[in-house]
Amino acid sequence: xLANIPLRLLLVEDDIDIAAGIGDYLxxxxxxxxxxxxxxxxxxxxLAEAYDLLVLDINLPDQDGLALCRTLKRDCGLRSPVLFLxxxxxxxxxxxxxxxxxxxxxxxxxxxxxxxxxxxxxxxHIPTAGGAHLHVGGYTLDLRGHLLSRGERRxxxxxxxxxxxxxxxxxxxxxxxxxxxxxxxxADDPPDSEPLRAHVYHLRQALKQCFGQPLIDTVRGxxxxxxxxEDVRDDDAAAQP
Numbered sequence: 573x574l575a576n577i578p579l580r581l582l583l584v585e586d587d588i589d590i591a592a593g594i595g596d597y598l599x600x601x602x603x604x605x606x607x608x609x610x611x612x613x614x615x616x617x618x619l620a621e622a623y624d625l626l627v628l629d630i631n632l633p634d635q636d637g638l639a640l641c642r643t644l645k646r647d648c649g650l651r652s653p654v655l656f657l658x659x660x661x662x663x664x665x666x667x668x669x670x671x672x673x674x675x676x677x678x679x680x681x682x683x684x685x686x687x688x689x690x691x692x693x694x695x696x697h698i699p700t701a702g703g704a705h706l707h708v709g710g711y712t713l714d715l716r717g718h719l720l721s722r723g724e725r726r727x728x729x730x731x732x733x734x735x736x737x738x739x740x741x742x743x744x745x746x747x748x749x750x751x752x753x754x755x756x757x758x759a760d761d762p763p764d765s766e767p768l769r770a771h772v773y774h775l776r777q778a779l780k781q782c783f784g785q786p787l788i789d790t791v792r793g794x795x796x797x798x799x800x801x802e803d804v805r806d807d808d809a810a811a812q813p
Contacts, residue, residue: 582605713741
């Protein structure tokens with residue numbers, strides 16, 4: 573947890589009443605809690621925001637929480653610690669959770685005070701949980717303030733632009749498919765039309781105006797990739813006779 577910034581937590585729990593009770597207790601004790609009720613919502617939240625900690629129910633309606641944890645860490649660049657909540661208390665279940673990437677594990681039912689104590693202990697022992705910045709090719713993306721900077725130049729990003737840019741910078745120097753970007757923006761509820769192209773266009777215009785380069789390259793038949801100014805110089809050098 574960064575100095576003067578309250579601990580920010582994502583609670584992934586499909587039971588709305590349980591989530592509300594936990595959230596009220598944590599909020600009353602100075603923890604900022606956001607909510608996701610499905611795996612798809614959790615993926616969208618993680619890609620759009622930075623969290624110090626995830627509290628993740630194993631039994632979700634659209635995907636097993638263990639598989640979700642692996643996906644978040646492998647495909648979404650999640651670096652935040654994960655605490656699992658579950659009704660499964662066997663040793664084998666706990667071992668599977670730790671293998672999936674958990675740092676702690678609580679069996680339902682539990683006292684909210686114990687959850688709060690564990691959350692605070694995790695935050696205290698992992699001070700860089702979630703990371704506040706993402707660095708790629710001389711550019712810094714502030715994951716809390718949604719600000720992209722290079723040197724003295726800074727660009728405030730709107731939510732859609734931030735979600736796109738974070739996903740591309742996480743994957744750099746690789747590319748990200750259009751379907752994956754759409755899922756990042758709209759989870760399991762995509763719009764009837766495909767406004768992704770419009771979002772990318774406006775983001776490129778803003779990036780070019782601020783940094784002199786659009787910074788997003790189209791990969792034909794695949795999607796897009798983040799193109800830093802170092803990449804531009806390398807491409808220019810390769811084009812020289």
